[in-house]
Amino acid sequence: MGKKTFELAHPPKVLWTIPHGEHINAMGLEKGKYREQLLNYLEEQRHLLRK
Secondary structure: OHHHHHHHOOOOOOOOOOOOOOHHHHHHHHHHHHHHHHHHHHHHHHHHHHO
16 A cells, blocks of 8 residues: 555655565554654754755
8 A cells, every 4th residue: 555655745845664564563664764764854854844
């Protein structure tokens, strides 16, 4: 479903696929690696919106 939604979305857009990730459990996989990635991405986007 995620890939279909991504295809229908308008840019700008980003799709991350997480091996063995199922909805929110992905945030705890690989010792929080993907949670940290998400937080960094959100922070980056916040800075871009301020410009």
